[in-house]
Amino acid sequence: MTNPDLLIKGATLPDGSRADILIEGTQITAVGKGLSSASATTIDADGLVVLPGLVDLHTHLREPGYEQSETVLTGTQAAALGGFTSVFAMANTLPVADTAGVVEQVLRLGDEAGYATVRPIGAVTKGLEGIQLAELGAMANSRAAVRVFSDDGKCVFDPLIMRRALEYVKTFGGVIAQHAQEPRLTVDAQMNEGEVSARLGLAGWPAVAEESIIARDVLLAEHTGSRLHICHLSTAGSVDVIRWAKKRGINVTAEVTPHHLLLTDDRVESYDARFKVNPPLRRAEDVMALREALADGTIDIVATDHAPHPIESKDCEWGAAAFGMVGLESALAVVQTTMVETGLIGWADVARVLSETPARIGGLATHGQKIQPGIQAELVLVDPATRRNFGVEDLASLSHNSPYLGIELAGQVVATIHQGYLTTDDRTLVAADVVSAQAEVVARG
């Protein structure tokens, strides 16, 4: 038994050319003009851009432990609605993903749900405490085949532990994804340190707390000859450090979140906790530097840092609120709004920063490939002409802590195809039972 074949008619490829795409089973079997198929369901893609399915290297799925915020099912539904066909699930769950057991559980939940390929990220240190290395090898050798390790949410602050981790993961070609935040410089920090924090009386999170850790870690990566990835760059100074490191030949990659490409710290003036995030929203100068760096390749990828929180963690005073924003459903629209509409990058670059490079960094061979016959069908169709005031109805996440509610964004995902079947169809999420049944068909081969 196989899933229905799909024929996409008249889509615009990332390079600007138009083509039909035939999907049979899990594979793309033909790309070209005038394709036809008697059995395939046809999708009219006139005016739509087709991209390789998006890959998010930085997602918090919250399961196990925080199922009131998100589950693997709801998180991957949010991913599918946002055009993602793979997400890398961060390790700060309860229990922490620091053993083979936890990462295998997350892998299994993702496979069952069937909305996207879930790749668990392993913790660098036991319990994210920064003291003792987690069982990195066991996680790498587990069924989850973990290759990305991160204590995200916390910084691997001890330079010796960081050095050891960078060296150790070379055993299995892993990468350390660092949450760069000097803890002593950010005690009780609530928002970007600057003019707004001074006025609002909120403890500052200075740019130097991020930049100093990045500087330290690129030098450690150089010294150990290891691969380093920096999560959520947020300052112009961090961009300078990465640019310098790359010029020097250091094996470092960097990511930026959609919200750091759009929002600035003056949003905090409302004390609306939807804008509370870590690293914090920065100044307009930082936003401009990040956009420029993403355009020129200094920053390699966009990753969402999708961080769901229940309403009680946000509908409260700023100091008591949790850090984080949901972002999977809005990521592509924010990138189109900030980078494509401004003329900084084209759709081929969007494919690169949201699919090809994150797949490569994460070691995910099935995703982020050039659209051609013979590859696994991981695709997203985007309508770039849509303009909408982003609303709660645009969210599939269990949590609604989106900073974009009420903000106009350009572009909308029309369809998402994962393993050859639709997870989002006609701008609407495909039902969970349909998706899981199709996933089961694929799993049985």
Next chain:
Amino acid sequence: MKHLLSTRDVTREEAIQLLDIAEDMSAVNDREVKKLPALRGKTVVNLFFEDSTRTRISFEAAEKRLSADVINFAAKGSSVSKGESLKDTTQTLAAMGVDAVVIRHGASGAPQVLAQSGWIDVPVINAGDGTHEHPTQAFLDAFTMRKRLHGAGSRGKGLDGVKVNIVGDILHSRVARSNVWLLQTLGAEVQLVAPPTLLPHAVNTWPVSVSFDLDDALAQSKPDVVMMLRIQQERMHDAFFPNEREYSNMWGLTQERFYSLPAKTMVMHPGPMNRGLEISSAAADSPQSTVLEQVANGVSVRMAALYMVLTGEREVTHD
């Protein structure tokens, strides 16, 4: 005025109106019957998530002198310490039917969140939030300055050209923030004097001048007012300055510094004072000190603030 959350939101016209009304309120505090019927039948809740007996008592006196019914809600020993949220507490009070909330909270912005939340639709007065603002303190300070400078002729006047030095922990001070904005609105020239560790990172964006050297500042600016801020105990051990003795020597209003001031210079302190640390007893107990006037004026200013937010036509909102 719908709420009093920050002195930044207050126009010069509103500020002077509030100070003028406070003048008339202060006359009431001197007479036999210290009560006005303006807020009869209104219920005001003093919602204090942080201990502050002084501020709470001052608001309570103001509310009672305007004939309001007063509910005091202190977080300690209440359901808040059992994990009840600001939202739940406020909604509970709304269900009981209160007409205004005076809130003191440890989190910066909590009064604004409350005012915007829709949890309760009544006027909100900020009685101090985190390290953000303490607007009624700034008003009582401005009132005290104006009264000392202009006496019975204070009505209608601002503080144009008055030189004010605010000295001490600006970084963590809600009093300093509220004073900076209000004094600027009223036309005063403000200079902040503090060690660089106790100044906000972006203080250069504020409408003030800044000095690190108290002796220099006092000699150069010849201030009409020197306002000393309290050094909180918890700052002592967090490397903001080496120790109390050095702080006092460099930024305290020591007896020697005090005696070098012109006789007309006002010495202010929001209280409670650390005598011997930021202020010497010679300064605190001198005729130039306004410390006790500030306390008395606090009641008048809070009466004026309550009157201004509670009276007037209110839009009735229905959900």
Next chain:
Amino acid sequence: MTARAIMQATDMQRALTRIAHEILESNRGAQSLILLGIPTRGVTLAHRLAEILESIVPGSSVPVGSLDVTMYRDDLYQQPTRSTAPTDVPVSIDDMTVVLVDDVLYSGRTVRAALDALTDLGRPKAVRLAVLADRGHRELPIRADFVGKNLPSAHGERINVRLVEHDGEDGVEIDEVMSV
């Protein structure tokens, strides 16, 4: 909008002089008398009345004060927030005859507020009311003891009392502002 002059400066002077005589007659002299004006124009009129009284009774001295009634009003929630004015009562009102002075008597609500305000200040022997113009339309059982001029008027009209001290000239006029 049309403004119609009702009283000229000389009419006003005559009215005030007559009121002064009436006060002296009712009080049997100028002793134990205090005039309390209701801000703003009532205070000015009280000062003028005191001058006239003192000129009629040489050697006499009639204390004058102001009585702000804002905090005692019954419409604090129907109108935009009102500014206050100083209350300044130079001597104790206990056992004195207080003459409240205002420019226009209309609904009577201001006078009601003034009577409450007086109660908080002491216990006068008697309280009298002097107004320059009485335009009718009372909403409370209150009447003036001394009236400069009765001015029957419609609700939509406005009575403007103009005084040299505030407006540069003396006079009373009617504005027909809200002709509905």
